[in-house]
Amino acid sequence: MKTIYLHVLDKGWVSFQYTNISELEEEFAQRGIEVGYGCELSDGCKLGDGCELGNYCKLGNYCKLGNCCELGNGCELGKVCKLGNGCKVPKSLFISASQHSVSYWGYDAIQIGYKKYTISEWQKHFREIGKAEGYSEEQIDEYGFYIDLIAKLHGRWNIKQK
Numbered sequence: 030m031k032t033i034y035l036h037v038l039d040k041g042w043v044s045f046q047y048t049n050i051s052e053l054e055e056e057f058a059q060r061g062i063e064v065g066y067g068c069e070l071s072d073g074c075k076l077g078d079g080c081e082l083g084n085y086c087k088l089g090n091y092c093k094l095g096n097c098c099e100l101g102n103g104c105e106l107g108k109v110c111k112l113g114n115g116c117k118v119p120k121s122l123f124i125s126a127s128q129h130s131v132s133y134w135g136y137d138a139i140q141i142g143y144k145k146y147t148i149s150e151w152q153k154h155f156r157e158i159g160k161a162e163g164y165s166e167e168q169i170d171e172y173g174f175y176i177d178l179i180a181k182l183h184g185r186w187n188i189k190q191k
Contacts, residue, residue, distance in 0.1 A: 031047055031072045126171065148180050
């Protein structure tokens with residue numbers, strides 16, 4: 030049995046328990062929430078009114094999506110991820126790397142595994158973070174390459190910060 034939280038007028042976030050996501054179709058319809066085919070929502074997710082999840086989206090435990098959030102097909106969000114009202118991820122990059130996944134959502138931040146820092150913080154400290162996490166020298170170099178790639182793309186895309 031899983032739990033999902035949906036916003037209820039005058040009550041705030043209310044928990045709903047389910048085994049299969051299809052059990053919540055009526056609750057989703059009342060809130061204008063669209064969940065694509067093959068989506069997987071982990072325990073404790075919160076979906077705001079008007080959310081649209083593309084086919085095969087996967088949301089980790091305790092993800093929170095604000096009102097009118099739109100996620101494309103195949104989107105994967107890790108544990109405790111939060112996207113605010115009206116969120117539309119501009120340009121993003123997800124790399125399934127040798128040790129942990131690398132995520133970039135179009136803003137001045139990179140998440141590697143569960144650690145999230147600004148691009149410049151990663152550029153300055155990736156070696157010591159990698160060593161502390163038990164990465165090999167080869168893996169540290171690999172992640173340094175990803176960080177530099179994202180830094181270049183971020184600069185090229187010239188994305189305005191919120």
